[in-house]
Amino acid sequence: PPPPTHLYGRDQYLDDIVTSIMTKLSSGASAHLIIRGPGGVGKTAIARAVLHHPSIARAFGSRRLFVTSEGRDTSSLLLSAIATELGLAINSSSNLLKEIISSFKSDSRHLLFVLDNVETIWYSQDQTAIRDLLQHLASIPSITLLFTIRGSEQPYPVKWDPLPPLGALSPEAAHEAFSTIAGGRTHSCLDGLLKGVDYMPLAITLLARLAQIGESVPSLCDRWQSERTGLLQLSRHDPEENMGLSIQMSLTSPLMRGNPRNMWLLSLVSYLPGGVPVRNLSDMMTVAQTELSPAIHTLKRLALVSEDPSHSLKAHSLTQAYVSEHHPP
Structure with a gap:
């Protein structure tokens, strides 16, 4: 996936992840990191930013793998997606887990494996198979793991390196994000509006895009009071453009x-x-x-x-x- 177009107020968090990965690499080890947080907080954007960070690109080169679990709620679907990214042939008689682990172990060069939306598979009925996959991945010294998960959990039995959950933006970063996306539009009621949506990146982005296409900031403030999360949508079907759908995914x-x-x-x-x-x-x-x-x-x-x-x-x-x-x- 491409790098995120904008990343507001996340410089320190991004630097902490990159530093952790590079420090482990310099000692011949591999980091195991998981970005945790509620829906709409920007976990995937951070993971994509890490994937394309200049230091990471220099360290791993083409050995950077990004797979999403979204829509893949069984181990066979996830393993097929990983196998496809690795360029492995898939047929009905394949033992995909064995072939994937074999492929990873066959090359001792360092590899960054980003697995997005882990909650889709971790909370499914296939958790035992996924736990097996995680154990295998974590045991390979050359693989750096960077996962994202909706929630606060760190999937067992991987020993994860310290990384705090991703929280809301600071008020200053929230204002910067809104102003940049909305083309500089502002109003005295904006402080209360941004606070009302908990300074959450997805909500702020949706509000700013509404302002960008012509909605005045006072109108947004008024509509928030009556419509609440019903205001925060640009699409009926895409959770990346609909705050209610994003919340409903958790529910x-x-x-x-x-x-x-x-x-x-x-x-x-x-x-x-x-x-x-x-x-x-x-x-x-x-x-x-x-x-x-x-x-x-x-x-x-x-x-x-x-x-x-x-x-x-x-x-x-x-x-x-x-x-x-x-x-x-």
């Missing part, structure tokens, strides 16, 4: 669907934007705390909620707005 993941209490709890937390003390949830939902704990864990894994220092559970603003409208308690 319909196999992990989320595995327990009906997951959506029940998220609906309740979203209905109370100030947050809910974890200790009060059991009484509010009239179920035992032991029954709620798995649901809390799932919502955190998918980065749909966070727990603040006072142990209150809170949905992120865009999730809260979407779930309140489409999945009320």
Whole structure:
């Protein structure tokens, strides 16, 4: 894939990843890094920026592999995609995993393997097969791994190098992104609008593109108050151009669907934007705390909620707005 057209407020995060990779290479080792975060935060853009970074291009040359798991929710589909990128012949009698690992091991030159949208396959029913693939990949000294995953999880059993989850933009970077894309349009209400969308890159990009094609900033501010996430769409079918679809992808993941209490709890937390003390949830939902704990864990894994220092559970603003409208308690 091409490098991202714009990358705002991510210089330090990008530099940290490149430095980690290059430091490991200089010692003859390989980094294992995973970019985590909610949908719409820019994980794929960072991965593409790393792929095309001058230092990475010099270090790996043509030995840079990018595969997306999106739309590939079985191990056979993912392995076929990897085999295709490696130029391996695929037939019905192929043991794809064996052939892929053999191909990787046959060349001792360093290789960067970027696997995007890992959640698609990691949370599927094929997790055992994928765990096997990860173990094999992580055991090959010449392979540098850079994965992205929607959520907060670091797939086991890979020993991942330290990398904090990717968070929202700073207010300054959010303003820069909006202004650049929107052609310099601004207004006194813009501060509140950007804060209202949690400074999330996808939401800011969609708002700025609406301004770019003629919507005034005051109009966007007014529409946000009434339409919320319904405003944040330029396409009905592409989650890269529709914030609601991006959120819905998390809500319909196999992990989320595995327990009906997951959506029940998220609906309740979203209905109370100030947050809910974890200790009060059991009484509010009239179920035992032991029954709620798995649901809390799932919502955190998918980065749909966070727990603040006072142990209150809170949905992120865009999730809260979407779930309140489409999945009320």
